[in-house]
Amino acid sequence: MLTLRPYQQAALTAIYDYFGRKSGHPLIVIPTAGGKALVLSAFIKEVLENWPDQRILVVTHVRELIAQNYAELIGLWPDAPAGIYSAGLGKRDLGARILFAGIQSIHKRAYDIQQCDLVLIDEAHLIPCASDTMYRRFLDTLARINPHLKVIGFTATPYRLDSGMLHEGGGALFTDIAYEVSVRDLIDAGFLCPLVSKSAATKLDVTGVGSRGGEFIPSQLQAAVDKDSITRAAIDEVVAYGQDRRSWLAFCSGVEHAEHVAQAIRDRGFSCATIFGDTPKGERDRIIVAFKRGEIRALASMGVLTTGFNAPAVDLIAMLRPTKSAGLYVQMAGRGTRLSPGKSNCLVLDFAGNVALHGPIDAVMPSAPGKGDGEPPTKVCPGCDSILAAAMRKCPDCGHDFPPPELKIEATASTLEVLSTGLPQWVSVSDISYHLHEKPGKPPSMLVSYLCGMVRHREWVCIEHDGYARQKAVQWWQKRAPGLPVPTTVEQALMQADSLRVPIEIAVRPSGRFTEVAGARFT
Template identity: 50%
Template structure:
């Protein structure tokens, strides 16, 4: 007997209540990793229990999800009258009361499938808004035979990749979102892995990349992204030292292979999958990656949906996007729980977090929200997240307190308009926009004490007559401790890492002082300066100094 989680039962109840009131085609929004397949399975079982003659079709776009959803039904209903129609799985069962199918295999087979009363669609954001494509062709053909049939959609991202929300617009297939269970709820309830994030010390420059249809032009985006490959890979390897399974999203096929080669050049086991990878080879690579035989996997536009690798604890965005749905799908690859996995680190070299905001805060939250007006896109210069100066976590632009390190932003300042917040000025008037690099002549370490909080290390960088500070906290919770360990490793400190502030202060002779730091004014309080990057002496210089 399978016991559903409370929110899964609530989702089923919401759909059935919607239909009991005469509703049409509902949409269920559930974050990646929260078990949509179990909701679909139990909803189907309970409906057929009430209406034994009902015929159900379950549609997805990849064979892996066909198998996954079919097995979920058998868990809740071992004797279910169900079959599979998928060429990729070598089965063509068309006459069962419940048929699980891949859309590529059945979009021209409406006559074979016969009348259907209910069509479930998983990953519903892939259904186009207009009457074209495989999904629309099949749905139109079924509607001709079964005009009473209803469609129930499930997605972690209620946005089409091209035209906005699934429940918005005159051509929408889904009438209303009847239930939502997001990333924030999943993490808070303990069903999803916590996420932590860092903006890369370098960012892909998209200022000269043209846009088409509300998204970056692919070829130009790939060229821009590849310019930072070497620098980004070097930093990924530093941040990833304590991470077991790295998943990297790239801007194109060539870019994905270039990142793979750069990883291999640093001794990291790495493979690549793209849309051109033969299915047998792809299956082998994915199996080895999930088994931990491959540490890093780069990809170009193929692992954003339908890919389940719970062990992923480092997601890297080397692919800028203006699509909210694509952004959420990418980040969602790291939210699944796995033994020994405490959280997933998201490294953003694409500016995606800044543009879209924290992944648990995107989309509609207001009762006055109008889905017709939500395009699911952001502008290139949109700013919906900011960096915490205490721990470099990316948090919502209007946050007053950082949930990770407790840093408090000035309460008297109101959140700035996006267009204002994006304008980053130098430390002096007239300087170029962006971080300023300053030479470090010395640094100092002190114990930092704050009432009610564990001690931390205050690091002071001396640059001419100016001083810049950051805090390293080995005794504050797991997330800040991990950040402290990454900081220690980045500055040349050896493992095992310090466990306490006292130990860290006694071992500062292990550390390598940066030759420069990159600084910029805090976007919420110009009186505060954030350290956003650093460079170190070359190995030859260090050996000469010794």
């Protein structure tokens, strides 16, 4: 019998809870390698077991993901009435009750599909914001055929470079985040492989590189970073750090750059292949199989391998592609988070300055569109070159102790980020959501997730606990729901969540690797 991990079961519960209270299009946010495909498959199986007349469409844009999601469902439910509609896979099972489809193949076939009750979109962050796109025209047509159509998005990165959070702003397809679990939570629970990042001596210089749509202009970026001396120096570092690592992945800034990186790796006695968007399917499949078997030590890529690429053994990632996209940065880093026998962690060598720009991998700070060219607070450990959050006092990799911050009294009020001092900072709340949180061996609690700009802060309300934790939960509830009886279970609390007062601001302060919600202000 299938046993879902606690957070996977919580994601399923959150979907039903959401539709029990609202009628929008929710997002489910699970990090790369967190088993998103299994959640999707388990949900499909549950739906059809309870409502056999439903028709479900699973849509994405990547051929590999279509095949992987289909295989995951068949592995879970061998008799599933499922089919594939994808030109790239040579399948056109248009009449299947559960249809896995590529948007490029299916977007003009809405009227041929006819009945569709539920659309699940994998890698939902790749849906363009504009209303006149393949995805939006297709979904709008399905909704005209069935006004009760429900759409659920699945993603590891619920934001876009050009428009911010997927469920915010005019014309947003999605309306809420129904469930979210963080990379750090899954690493700490042992479900994902830890990532360690080192500050590279070689740096890619993007001075003078222009931007378009909030991202570096590709031709200018490649011209700036594809320098022979820089490439050779970077690969020397990769080789030095990677001698005892078995599977390297290099993300490059252009096709020619990737070819030069691959050649530099081969010149140093290691096997390396290249993969691009136009690499023929047969050749691409052959290379990936050889890489997964360990017959090829390294892959150098441009524009691919950030989505739908599953190679658990990857234990070294060389970032040779600077990006302003927090989502792309997370997707690149996420290729190393899968667990694999003999793999204790994945080393990220950041030649591109992405960690400094977007924050540590377990605490990404995506910027709002058109804003945020400054750097989040990070620092480099002098003992082992690990890149850490500025607030950390001890390096988790080598144990180096940082001196306490020097206190200075200024004649005028400081404009520095208050969080870096450990004192609370008041931030505006733009959205709030409530979820069931379960931890093995402990009573469940209610996870409250606050969206503040593009950063999420969380607190746990321990309604079913005893002692001081229960006292705090009672105080929390009475402040937000004066006059309402304090619930005795999380299920009761979630049923009344719409009656809770929503704070306009919360006070947050650093607490180890996380932030703690220290207060709330209401209108």
